Amino acid sequence: MDEAQFDEIVRRYRDNLFAIAFQYTKNAADADDMTQIALLKCYKAEKPFESEQHIKNWLIRVTINECKRYLVSPWRRYTAPIEDYAETLGFETPEQSELFAAVMALPQKYRVPVHLYYYEGYSVRETAEALGLRESAVQTRLLRARRKLKEKLEDWNDD
Numbered sequence: 001m002d003e004a005q006f007d008e009i010v011r012r013y014r015d016n017l018f019a020i021a022f023q024y025t026k027n028a029a030d031a032d033d034m035t036q037i038a039l040l041k042c043y044k045a046e047k048p049f050e051s052e053q054h055i056k057n058w059l060i061r062v063t064i065n066e067c068k069r070y071l072v073s074p075w076r077r078y079t080a081p082i083e084d085y086a087e088t089l090g091f092e093t094p095e096q097s098e099l100f101a102a103v104m105a106l107p108q109k110y111r112v113p114v115h116l117y118y119y120e121g122y123s124v125r126e127t128a129e130a131l132g133l134r135e136s137a138v139q140t141r142l143l144r145a146r147r148k149l150k151e152k153l154e155d156w157n158d159d
Helices: 003-025 028-044 052-071 082-089 094-105 108-119 124-131 135-158
Strands: none
Touching: 003 028, 003 052, 003 108, 028 052, 052 124, 094 108, 094 135, 108 124, 108 135, 124 135
């Protein structure tokens, strides 16, 4: 892979990979590290990629694996409050900010499928493949996540 191809891959997928890593780490610095590791592995990969979708799927899988490895690492660093990072995002409406906070409050097993399905536009099958789950497990997690989000957002609106 030459530098121009790699630069295009970085430009195209960096933000998506960061968002996925952030769903796992809940920390911008750690998410950035996981993104860089995945991109570095892509640069060093000697295997040929069949298509753009193959590259994207491969990068997401590597990012998820690196995040999982990081989360069980004894070197895991202190994480900053999610509110500090949310302030840097500049949401257009208060509702968007509330939704972000509600999604980030979900347990990881719900947060990541929600991100892949709703924000990345992956199908249930693609989400299942990326996470190494059965399609029925992804559907169940999405259903439970929607229920939890509905409850949390209704509670906030009542307040």
